[in-house]
Amino acid sequence: MYLNAELLPAEKALVSVFDHGFSYGDGLFETILVVGRHPVFLAAHLERLAAGARILRLELPWSGEQLAAAVQETVAAAALGSGYLRLTVTRGAGEGWRLAACREPTLLIVPYDHIPYPAEDYAQGFAAAISRWRRNHHSPLAQVKSLNYLENILAKDEALALGAQEAILLNLEGRVAEGAMSNVFVIGDGYLVTPPPQEGPLPGITRRYVLELASRVGLTAAERPVAPGELVGAPEAFLTSSLMGIMPLTFLEGRPVGTGRPGPLTRRLARVYQEAIGSEGGW
Ligand SMILES: Cc1ncc(COP(=O)(O)O)c(C=O)c1O
Incomplete structure (x- = not known):
């Protein structure tokens, strides 16, 4: 090292x-x-x-x-x-x-020399639990990938104890900020949305790239506030991070997101993403 x-x-x-x-x-x-x-x-x-x-x-x-x-x-x-x-x-x-x-x-x-997400994770998708901890979207640290990471780890650990694989953090206004270690996307009818930086997510690098790739699968990308109800009722949703890439979000609070299986648009976008980082090396 x-x-x-x-x-x-x-x-x-x-x-x-x-x-x-x-x-x-x-x-x-x-x-x-x-x-x-x-x-x-x-x-x-x-x-x-x-x-x-x-x-x-x-x-x-x-x-x-x-x-x-x-x-x-x-x-x-x-x-x-x-x-x-x-x-x-x-x-x-x-x-x-x-x-x-x-x-x-x-x-x-x-x-x-390994990636901590096996192929089965992508085949099943992740279940998420909404954390009881809130993301302070006014904190300067919300925008920073800082070593003050214990809040994220506690939220993730509580989610794991509930049988989920990720925690969703709401901001102080009760809207979706992000995952404990990922950004959150919702797919609707012809569009893809994720909360904007002022709602409290880390400005994820995968997030930024996925926003650019959306049009390649025919989706219009937007950054706007997302209510938890929109996530629960979405036909498809997914999480992003550098290590996960695009991870389907298939259950939220024990209820299926869409069919409870990785959705077709999420899978297409994940394929486009994999090809893009493999061949173009991203940006
Ligand atoms: C809190 C949080 N949000 C979002 C992300 C995703 O960021 P990136 O796509 O830059 O890896 C991470 C990455 O670990 C994270 O820790």
């Missing part, structure tokens, strides 16, 4: 106990899919990282080119054909809470 400009085995990759990532969840991460040694949507991931750093008032000492080179170096060193990378940036080590105490951000890139 890559840690602060060095390629190291896991047992030698050590981070300071004073690191603000450890003390305060003060940092950012990106989960990047790798297909055929190609880090998919790398530029978009690095752009979101830079945007998140600006929100956290964290000055990154690396250019986009240097980060991209570090990613490529990690892929090459691990001979990573297919799998994913987790890139983590923290504010670095410093005493106390003051941001200025941290002078050297930490950069860690860990390669994984």
Whole structure:
């Protein structure tokens, strides 16, 4: 793995106990899919990282080119054909809470040689439970893929305990924000909708790409608020993330979405998506 400009085995990759990532969840991460040694949507991931750093008032000492080179170096060193990378940036080590105490951000890139979603998941689709926790869509962190991820993990863990595979988070107004680790889409009659950023979702990179691909399967894409009732009553719905790609959402709160099977448009869109990231490498 890559840690602060060095390629190291896991047992030698050590981070300071004073690191603000450890003390305060003060940092950012990106989960990047790798297909055929190609880090998919790398530029978009690095752009979101830079945007998140600006929100956290964290000055990154690396250019986009240097980060991209570090990613490529990690892929090459691990001979990573297919799998994913987790890139983590923290504010670095410093005493106390003051941001200025941290002078050297930490950069860690860990390669994984598998994808944690088997083919059966796509064949069945995911069941989701609506979380009792709300996404604060006014929080600056709603827009940031930050190391403050415990709310998402708690929501997901509660959903798993209920026999579902994903949690849906509503925002403070009771409208759909996103999944605990995914964005949410609803397919209606000729259209595809997902909540806009001001409703509280993370600006997902897969989400953005899927909005662009919609027209290839004859759907008009829109970003607008989504009420939970619209999701429950939708003929088709799906979730997106870098690792999942497009995951059919087939049950919500124990009730079928549409027929309770992955819908035809979702399956077509998933095929178009797979082909696009395989052949065009995304953008
Ligand atoms: C909270 C949350 N929303 C949405 C997503 C999807 O984002 P992306 O498509 O950029 O992976 C993720 C990804 O893990 C996430 O953690």
